Amino acid sequence: MCPSRTRPLYDGRCYNVGDSMGHQLVRMVALLRRVADARMAAHGLTDAQWKPLWLLDSGRCATPIELAREMEIDAGAVTRMLDRxxxxxxxVRTRSDTDRRVVQLALTEAGRAAAAQVPMVLAEVNNDILRGFSAQEHQQLRHFLERLQANGEAMQSATATATTPAPGIPDTP
Incomplete structure (x- = not known):
């Protein structure tokens, strides 16, 4: 028998994946991705095209390594994507003048024109998914998501600290 819903909010003895906040967030992100991809297709952009173009255009990334980190994909996948x-x-890709190991990425005029469509489509998708929400509810949702992210980052930091061996102690037996 499951205890009543007091602290903690979840109990492993009666954990139901359908009630899981994490599962709901994953499903929501997948839904947003599918809708965004369908709407981007109307502009001739695939998922593997609009994301890197937007990240480059927004200044969040300027190198293949930055794209790989931001998109959470491996270097090989980034290379194939950039080739296309x-x-x-x-x-266009150019080698850095100061460090030949670094590849700089720059959008062409056509790339900038394609990237300009991305925020328009994403704004439309977000507005449609938030239909019926008041401005106050939207702010509250954003606040909740920021709190979830802060909690997750604290958990990640604590996990990284806990798994880092102390100085002078080998991490393998």
């Missing part, structure tokens, strides 16, 4: 974008004439 370069073939389509949406970006």
């Amino acid at each position: 974008l370069e073939t389509k004439g949406l970006l």
Whole structure:
């Protein structure tokens, strides 16, 4: 028998994935991604095209390594993605003048034009998903999400600290 819903909010003895906040968030993100991808297709953009173009255009990324980190994909996948974008004439890669190991990415005029469509589509998707929400409810939702993110980052930091071996102590037996 499950105890009443007091602290803690979840109990492993009667944990139901359908009631899980994490599961609901994952499903929500997947839904938003599907809707955004369908609407981006109307502009001739696939998921593997609009995300890197937008990240480059917004200044969040300027190198393949930054794209890999931001998109949470491996270097090989980034290289293949950049090959396709370069073939389509949406970006160019150049070696850094100061460090030849670093590749700089820049959008072409066509890439900038394609990237300009992305925030319009994303704003439309967000507005549609928030239909019926008041401005106050939207702010409250954002506040809750920020608190969840802060809690998650604290958990991640604590986990990283707990798994880091103390100085002078080997991490393997």
